Amino acid sequence: MSTARAPEPELQGERGFVANSWLVAKREFRERVRSKLFAVSTLFLAFLAVTVALMPILIRAVGRDSTTSIAVASSEADLTNSSIAILETFLNPTKQKPPPYTFVAASPSDDLAGAVYDGRYAGALVATRDPNGKLLFQMLTGESLGTDKVTQVQIGVLAIGVLDYIKHNPTGLAGSAVPDFIAQQVGASAAGGGAGTVDPGEFAGRRIVGVVSVVLIFITVVIYGMWVAAGVVAEKSSRVMELLISAATPEQLVIGKVAGMGLAGLLQYAFILVPALSALLLQDKLSALILGPGNGVPVSLAALTPGLLAAYGAFWVLGFILYALVYAAAGSLVSRAEDLQVLALPLSMVAIAGYGTAVLALGGGIGPLVRFASFVPFWSPFVMLTRLTVGRVEPWELVLSLGLLVAAIPIVAVIAVRVYSAGVLLYGQRPGARQIVGAILNPPA
Amino acid sequence: MSLAVDGLVKRFGAIQALNGLHFEVPEAHVFGFLGSNGAGKTTTMRIALGVLRADGGRITWRGRDHRGLPRQFWGYLPEERGLYPKMTVLEQLVFFAGLQGVPRDVAIREARSWLARFRVPEFAGRKAEELSKGNQQKVQFLAAVMHDPQVMLMDEPFTGLDPVNIVLLREAILELRDRGKTIVLSTHQMETVEAMCESVAIVDRGQTIVTGPLSEVKRSTGRRMVLLATRGDHSLAWLAQVPGARLLRPGMERSEIEIEPEVEPESVLAAALAAGARVTHFEVADPSLEQVFIEHVGHPADIEPGTEASAGTPSGTPSGGRQIAPAGIASAPDGEAVA
Structure with missing residues (x-):
């Protein structure tokens, strides 16, 4: 204290907004990252993510002893039988018991789609011949038939086409030996929107990416949002808030906290994503290792285009900021950590509504509601992301969705800061809606 | 400034x-x-x-x-x-x-x-x-x-x-x-x-x-204090004869007497001597801040005013x-x- 400094501090300017927000952010980040909870939750989430990434292998490992039953039908009994014989040869290695596939002859007039939908068959292969003699195979796939199996059937179909071609054109050279192959997911045909335009193999891959990204964005927004709220409550309950509000403005405190927690969340995210993506990329090798040679799972990361990743990053960051601001304001309204649970539920309901809509869209139903929800700022991080993954989005739609989200942030920030600056001064009482609205319209300072 | x-x-x-x-x-x-x-x-x-x-x-x-x-x-x-x-x-x-x-x-x-x-x-x-x-x-x-x-x-x-x-x-x-x-x-x-x-x-x-x-x-109430020490008699019964004087805090060593603004401190001394008290110390002082506070506000500073009872004697501000x-x-x- 004896080291005297400049005697006229009142003549100095106010310390910079950015400098103080950054100081608050650094403190938040450090405290969060050093906490035991951070380490534990990171490990848990990383474990969860790797498990999800390895799910296809696990499903195969569980289902390796089961048999996939596929109906084969055509208007020519010959073609049906030869197709079955060829598929048996190609897809059922002789040594494996029970064989991975059984093929059942059926009639094209049967309700094959219904049978697949009911699960009596995992899929149905219907062959027709066009007037030129070229074969067309239509594959109806049920929900239990993975893309890898569809691919295997497709390889078998190629063999059928080639052998059939040789049989009918012994001299060769006329037409094409490669049959047409159309796979169609049973139940998805009514999806409309983008789903029908994507082939089912790719659609399934995109759907996995969509599910994983929506789940991740939802979990992290809610979890990291709660970090922010809990951080505010901790400052209130320890009463350090009294010292804080005299040292920094509410704007600096809210923005610093959101930024610090967001960076901590991003770090955790990296800790989760790196092992999960590695697991996805190594899936082929891992699966060969676990399930034996020839059982590789083709990696379906093709759906993760750079554009989609960029959109994902943008929606994650913007979505987190939007929700974190609301959580910061909510945290300021309670004085004890226990009371936070009361507020947490209604808050996550907003996110859950968006999440639910996104899941609806993942089912392939991009209806007016989904389309509308993909523009609403609190929902677009989930819903537009889903539409981007599994549907078709016009560029203007994406720009509008992001634009509305960006525009919503300063509005929500102003409201959140006003609620916060009133809320942090309150102890032991929970303000009513009227007081909160009053604070928004007429801030305390 | x-x-x-x-x-x-x-x-x-x-x-x-x-x-x-x-x-x-x-x-x-x-x-x-x-x-x-x-x-x-x-x-x-x-x-x-x-x-x-x-x-x-x-x-x-x-x-x-x-x-x-x-x-x-x-x-x-x-x-x-x-x-x-x-x-x-x-x-x-x-x-x-x-x-x-x-x-x-x-x-x-x-x-x-x-x-x-x-x-x-x-x-x-x-x-x-x-x-x-x-x-x-x-x-x-x-x-x-x-x-x-x-x-x-x-x-x-x-x-x-x-x-x-x-x-x-x-x-x-x-x-x-x-x-x-x-x-x-x-x-x-x-x-x-x-x-x-x-x-x-x-x-x-x-x-x-x-x-x-x-x-x-401290002088804002107009009241003053007389600090008085006497040998032998500590009851100060004679104080009742002095209008406007009140024994605030009796003590073996020294008693504190509060007097109204119009009362001359010497009248307390005179009454004591008249009653035959053996005065060893006489001092005129300002009231303590606590007394001033109570006088103005009606209750001590560390007592919540909230209830009507405690606010009973309102501040003779x-x-x-x-x-x-x-x-x-x-x-x-x-x-x-x-x-």
């Missing part, structure tokens, strides 16, 4: 927290800001800090509106004490000083020097949660003064401290004053105010009851906010804040 609070008004819903509060704090003085809980002290401090906005009136420093003053102008020790429990003492001090614009290296040096001065250099590396309440309080005091503010607002700085630490803190505050800092102390401890404050304000229910230099405030001289800052009921 001072900190002036002028006609401050603040309302929280139905509660009138401040109702024309005023006082003036001379520069480089220690100012006592006295009032019961709910008198408006914390609210006044929060308005000065810019955390709350006044509905009316103003606060100025050297004539300049407080809203134009940078945050680091103020040092604030809140009544509600708190630190980050998991942060080390040094980290928090550097953090809070950093928010006030003190560079990290300077802050570390200042923090270590202050801790050494408070005879706790080993606290630097300890987490706040490992410290006793009293020691946490010392750290909070440091957090409030680390950035070398011009004016310090201290809400009950001495509560919870042991006598040794009270002395340390008093010395530190007086030294800050000697370095030209202006200090506003809100406290219930009247003897501390009498020992440290050049001027005071007594506030009640958002209004200034009396303010000015300590000596004048002789001055209705008489301005004797400059001083201070006030606080309000805790936690009634949302607009």
